[in-house]
Amino acid sequence: MLPVAMSSPSSTSSAPTLRVRVLGSAAGGGLPQWNCGCPQCARARAGDPDVPSRSQPSLAVSADGRRWSLVNASPDVRDQLARFPALHPRPGTRDVPLDTIVVTNPDLDHVLGLLILREALPHRIVSTAFVRDLLLDHNAVYRLLEPAWGVTRLDQPIDLDREGQIEARLFPIPGKLPTWASGLAANRPEATTGVRITDRRTGRRLVYAPGVQSLEAATLAEFEAADLVFSDGTFFRADELERLRPGAPDAFAMGHAPITGARGTLPQLAGLRARVFYTHLNNTNPLLDAASEEAAVVTRTGVGIANDGLELAL
Amino acid sequence: MLPVAMSSPSSTSSAPTLRVRVLGSAAGGGLPQWNCGCPQCARARAGDPDVPSRSQPSLAVSADGRRWSLVNASPDVRDQLARFPALHPRPGTRDVPLDTIVVTNPDLDHVLGLLILREALPHRIVSTAFVRDLLLDHNAVYRLLEPAWGVTRLDQPIDLDREGQIEARLFPIPGKLPTWASGLAANRPEATTGVRITDRRTGRRLVYAPGVQSLEAATLAEFEAADLVFSDGTFFRADELERLRPGAPDAFAMGHAPITGARGTLPQLAGLRARVFYTHLNNTNPLLDAASEEAAVVTRTGVGIANDGLELAL
Numbered sequence: 001m002l003p004v005a006m007s008s009p010s011s012t013s014s015a016p017t018l019r020v021r022v023l024g025s026a027a028g029g030g031l032p033q034w035n036c037g038c039p040q041c042a043r044a045r046a047g048d049p050d051v052p053s054r055s056q057p058s059l060a061v062s063a064d065g066r067r068w069s070l071v072n073a074s075p076d077v078r079d080q081l082a083r084f085p086a087l088h089p090r091p092g093t094r095d096v097p098l099d100t101i102v103v104t105n106p107d108l109d110h111v112l113g114l115l116i117l118r119e120a121l122p123h124r125i126v127s128t129a130f131v132r133d134l135l136l137d138h139n140a141v142y143r144l145l146e147p148a149w150g151v152t153r154l155d156q157p158i159d160l161d162r163e164g165q166i167e168a169r170l171f172p173i174p175g176k177l178p179t180w181a182s183g184l185a186a187n188r189p190e191a192t193t194g195v196r197i198t199d200r201r202t203g204r205r206l207v208y209a210p211g212v213q214s215l216e217a218a219t220l221a222e223f224e225a226a227d228l229v230f231s232d233g234t235f236f237r238a239d240e241l242e243r244l245r246p247g248a249p250d251a252f253a254m255g256h257a258p259i260t261g262a263r264g265t266l267p268q269l270a271g272l273r274a275r276v277f278y279t280h281l282n283n284t285n286p287l288l289d290a291a292s293e294e295a296a297v298v299t300r301t302g303v304g305i306a307n308d309g310l311e312l313a314l
Numbered sequence: 315m316l317p318v319a320m321s322s323p324s325s326t327s328s329a330p331t332l333r334v335r336v337l338g339s340a341a342g343g344g345l346p347q348w349n350c351g352c353p354q355c356a357r358a359r360a361g362d363p364d365v366p367s368r369s370q371p372s373l374a375v376s377a378d379g380r381r382w383s384l385v386n387a388s389p390d391v392r393d394q395l396a397r398f399p400a401l402h403p404r405p406g407t408r409d410v411p412l413d414t415i416v417v418t419n420p421d422l423d424h425v426l427g428l429l430i431l432r433e434a435l436p437h438r439i440v441s442t443a444f445v446r447d448l449l450l451d452h453n454a455v456y457r458l459l460e461p462a463w464g465v466t467r468l469d470q471p472i473d474l475d476r477e478g479q480i481e482a483r484l485f486p487i488p489g490k491l492p493t494w495a496s497g498l499a500a501n502r503p504e505a506t507t508g509v510r511i512t513d514r515r516t517g518r519r520l521v522y523a524p525g526v527q528s529l530e531a532a533t534l535a536e537f538e539a540a541d542l543v544f545s546d547g548t549f550f551r552a553d554e555l556e557r558l559r560p561g562a563p564d565a566f567a568m569g570h571a572p573i574t575g576a577r578g579t580l581p582q583l584a585g586l587r588a589r590v591f592y593t594h595l596n597n598t599n600p601l602l603d604a605a606s607e608e609a610a611v612v613t614r615t616g617v618g619i620a621n622d623g624l625e626l627a628l
Contacts, residue, residue: 034396034403035403035433037407039406045396081348082348091351094350108429108432116389117348119347138454141422141455180454
């Protein structure tokens with residue numbers, strides 16, 4: 001992998017830059033997970049510097065560092081916004097510099113935060129019609145959000161900011177419907193997506209794919225065309241859950257290709273020209289321990305491991 | 315008001331004590347509220363010691379300090395449990411010492427946290443059948459919780475812990491259906507309740523009433539029979555919202571009798587024999603500023619203002 005040149009977020013250059021902040025780098029449940037006493041959760045709970053706490057998955061992007069858009073809204077969104085002054089309201093007002101929340105799929109870990117931000121709705125929400133309808137048709141609580149919720153088709157550009165400086169496109173990724181929706185609808189390509197975010201001023205591309213059940217040619221093509229990739233790092237090994245709880249499903253059955261082993265994603269991600277980070281890490285993943293041998297295996301390839309609060313400028 | 319004697323939570327006495335912890339003392343939105351730049355939210359955000367941050371409303375109770383039950387599960391529940399070591403899982407296990415979550419009404423501020431605790435469901439959930447059915451019949455996401463969700467009738471005792479040392483009873487309080495449920499069902503006495511928690515070993519009673527639209531005789535009788543009362547402190551004045559945003563509804567229309575003014579609750583709460591705290595404070599309430607004249611008015615009567623993390627033993 002050849003990392004592309006990136007300016008630091010505090011760069012004073014006037015060249016247009018796409019700014020990115022990882023709001024949450026864990027999978028659903030976060031680290032520590034409320035009901036889990038495993039060694040990694042226990043170390044995070046105790047403040048071990050090698051195992052920093054991580055909140056649930058979300059990303060923020062901005063064309064100018066002033067107004068921001070989110071990809072997904074996790075159950076931790078209130079805390080994630082509190083920790084990020086750029087998304088605080090202007091003093092004396094209720095003006096929050098939040099433009100758009102793009103929703104990649106109907107997992108509760110990606111959409112519960114929409115309800116936490118339900119008051120006032122200064123922002124708009126965008127997803128495929130399938131995802132919107134699945135949530136709104138079957139959940140009265142989500143119908144509160146209908147006035148703010150627009151839809152997009154796969155591979156159609158959406159303006160994220162008001163000036164149209166950055167755009168998002170949802171692209172299909174093989175995945176599964178979340179448990180709550182099983183039986184309500186048949187799975188479709190519009191159910192699970194990744195998002196390509198392009199800076200129209202520079203042509204630079206970011207791809208965020210928190211759920212990749214298998215790294216197929218189309219997804220790989222998205223990654224190959226990108227300058228910055230955040231990809232599914234849920235599980236390091238396919239049998240990670242089974243090692244803890246015999247009979248538990250494997251990574252693929254959970255909708256997430258593992259990082260290593262047969263059909264693991266690391267070899268292909270390590271070969272990309274883009275800067276690449278694993279994110280959406282489950283609390284079982286040994287990458288959560290920065291001092292682990294597994295973390296060294298990944299970082300030696302040039303692939304990074306996202307942390308909460310990681311900021312980049314592209 | 316004559317405060318009853320209370321032991322400190324760290325008391326080593328072997329006398330049975332009901333332990334109580336305020337997990338969240340704000341109304342929905344918390345303090346600071348994500349989209350609000352008002353002076354109080356700004357001061358909380360800046361760490362002003364007179365205006366401590368507050369999370370969304372919830373209470374924890376325990377018969378022995380080891381196993382706990384909750385009243386309601388707020389959107390901040392993950393953070394609230396993280397801050398409370400007594401509710402952490404046992405190291406090396408997924409055993410969380412959580413027995414029961416009692417739900418007083420279907421407000422999202424009281425029930426979104428149920429979805430954040432949806433994995434594993436080591437606990438049980440209890441509400442009136444009206445509240446359960448309203449949530450489950452109209453929201454596919456809540457049907458994930460059905461296996462854990464039991465129902466109770468008004469004024470029926472429920473065992474909170476396994477030994478039956480403490481019981482809860484829901485009693486009706488005049489209130490309104492939340493916005494998401496308007497049009498789905500007619501309001502009923504089972505829709506909005508307070509909870510009376512009784513220590514069967516000592517007969518001591520705690521009453522928690524986060525939404526009191528008007529302090530009617532039946533609610534007042536519950537308060538009069540209690541030793542410890544947490545009551546609705548959403549608004550200090552009836553026109554608190556209108557002062558900020560002309561045309562906004564008054565406190566009563568929002569389902570919350572104000573603390574002062576006509577039909578204000580302070581005079582009656584100040585006359586109770588119980589120890590009394592206001593909780594469920596909205597971000598507009600001047601009581602959030604510990605140095606305010608309004609806070610002095612309340613505390614001079616002997617009524618307290620609950621903070622996040624307040625612990626009491628009864």
